[in-house]
């Protein structure tokens with residue numbers, strides 16, 4: 127069911143309480159998500175975005191409880207990814223000629239997804255759609271996070287419909303930022319940024335600067351996932367500025383995988399060395415094979431230093447280590463430092479390979495890394511403690 131945000135805007139999306147994975151299996155959604163669609167009723171009626179395809183029928187039924195679908199004058203698709211455009215197929219069966227406002231790239235992607243020649247109206251930054259007492263202004267936001275992404279601003283009500291931007295995979299019946307647990311909200315907003323928007327941080331900063339220069343009053347930010355920012359919406363914009371600016375907390379994260387616990391024992395002794403030398407720094411130890419990969423990325427995002435350890439296997443690294451390294455490389459973190467460690471039996475390439483991957487990922491390498499033969503004895507563990515102490519020097 128929809129709910130009224132104000133006299134002219136109604137939320138008409140879907141809260142997906144069951145969702146545990148998003149983007150295939152690439153993103154864990156521990157707290158579900160929502161697909162937010164918004165209905166604007168002025169002299170003209172506008173629908174902004176839809177929902178994911180499995181909820182199409184439910185969406186159409188709920189929409190019909192709000193309005194005669196034939197009264198919809200315009201559809202705006204801020205972003206063509208299927209979680210927002212998925213109900214278009216069902217919707218367009220009812221109103222096949224209704225114009226769909228989107229970017230040029232959006233029209234191309236929608237054609238690619240649905241193979242339909244709908245009535246696309248391509249818009250650019252600054253284009254305005256007059257809908258009666260209010261106006262919609264379109265703002266292209268390319269690569270936040272797809273080439274087609276745009277924001278839509280509703281003047282008069284001062285609402286920014288930001289699609290994925292400022293969103294969170296967070297299902298809540300409360301729907302507004304001031305009504306939910308702030309810890310949960312920020313955990314999910316940060317996880318979303320870290321796992322999806324990190325590579326586009328430069329574009330985030332440029333877009334925020336561009337929007338600020340337009341001097342548009344913003345009373346509410348309505349994203350397409352999660353809760354709506356109505357209480358001090360600028361707070362999430364300010365957070366995005368922080369997150370996009372080589373964000374780091376005073377934290378070292380040790381990510382390891384281990385075949386017979388030798389690399390685990392190394393990880394723990396490295397942590398001991400770190401904490402013996404620095405009582406302030408937060409140290410987190412994570413087994414990459416047993417932990418959620420997106421939570422690992424959150425901890426990486428928050429860290430000044432990331433240490434990655436793996437046993438050597440088949441002249442390479444363990445598969446969970448390879449997976450984490452691939453994610454880290456793709457996310458293009460900036461301003462982070464790192465080093466490698468691991469135990470080995472004969473060839474022992476893992477430490478060198480991890481170091482090379484971290485280098486390719488833009489990390490400043492603190493040390494060539496440390497490796498220990500077979501099961502580390504007390505002397506070897508002391509070397510790990512010393513390695514930990516050395517690592518703390520990189521915090522300055």
Ligand code: FEO
Nearest residue numbers: 205207209210290
């Ligand atoms: Fe929520 Fe990029 O789709």
